[in-house]
Amino acid sequence: MKFLKQVGDYAKDSFQAAKFIGQGLAVTFDHMGRRPVTVQYPYEKLIPSERYRGRIHFEFDKCISCEVCVRVCPINLPVVDWEFNKEQKKKKLNHYSIDFGVCIFCGNCVEYCPTNCLSMTEEYELSAYDRHELNYDSVALGRLPEKVTLDPMVQPIRELAYLPKGVTEPHDLPKGSQRAGRHPEDILEELEQEKAKRQKASADSENN
Numbered sequence: 158m159k160f161l162k163q164v165g166d167y168a169k170d171s172f173q174a175a176k177f178i179g180q181g182l183a184v185t186f187d188h189m190g191r192r193p194v195t196v197q198y199p200y201e202k203l204i205p206s207e208r209y210r211g212r213i214h215f216e217f218d219k220c221i222s223c224e225v226c227v228r229v230c231p232i233n234l235p236v237v238d239w240e241f242n243k244e245q246k247k248k249k250l251n252h253y254s255i256d257f258g259v260c261i262f263c264g265n266c267v268e269y270c271p272t273n274c275l276s277m278t279e280e281y282e283l284s285a286y287d288r289h290e291l292n293y294d295s296v297a298l299g300r301l302p303e304k305v306t307l308d309p310m311v312q313p314i315r316e317l318a319y320l321p322k323g324v325t326e327p328h329d330l331p332k333g334s335q336r337a338g339r340h341p342e343d344i345l346e347e348l349e350q351e352k353a354k355r356q357k358a359s360a361d362s363e364n365n
């Protein structure tokens with residue numbers, strides 16, 4: 158009897174082991190037909206979405222030292238160092254800095270700046286050995302990051318945010334296909350065309 162029970166247990170265990178192996182292989186085979194969700198960073202990089210809130214860009218010449226950015230910042234982060242120029246009777250900006258070791262990239266400062274001298278960029282590679290290196294001064298803030306799409310060392314990967322409407326498989330698209338959103342240069346070109354049209358229309362009306 159004991160021998161028969163041992164054989165029965167052995168058969169039951171073998172059946173369970175075969176079932177678990179089958180389940181594991183089913184998961185493996187299921188994933189063989191899917192595209193990988195990983196990218197070979199840093200050789201491949203995802204193109205950030207259009208409204209991505211990366212490192213802030215600052216244009217020194219546009220800043221009027223109003224300190225609105227400091228007031229709307231949840232942690233009063235931007236440092237606006239200015240002095241009053243008595244001759245010109247206006248503020249003179251000496252230095253501007255933002256510490257990205259502390260910034261939460263909420264974008265409030267960008268949203269409320271009256272002169273649009275702040276903007277969010279696509280830059281997200283901000284790692285440094287020393288946290289003090291993350292305190293960007295006006296020169297570092299004035300640097301524009303290298304675009305993923307223009308970097309010859311990088312294979313840009315388009316993700317869902319950049320796919321045309323209805324397309325969900327980025328690897329199926331032929332190279333050079335139009336993305337869903339528009340590049341800033343496309344918008345500028347459109348504005349230029351509209352401006353040229355308006356100028357032509359006003360010139361025509363003056364001639365008639």
Ligand code: SF4
Nearest residue numbers: 230260261263264266
């Ligand atoms: S992004 Fe937000 S946290 Fe960072 S400086 Fe601007 S307002 Fe402050």
Ligand code: SF4
Nearest residue numbers: 220221223224226270
């Ligand atoms: S809100 Fe804009 S213009 Fe005003 S201090 Fe800040 S960066 Fe300069």
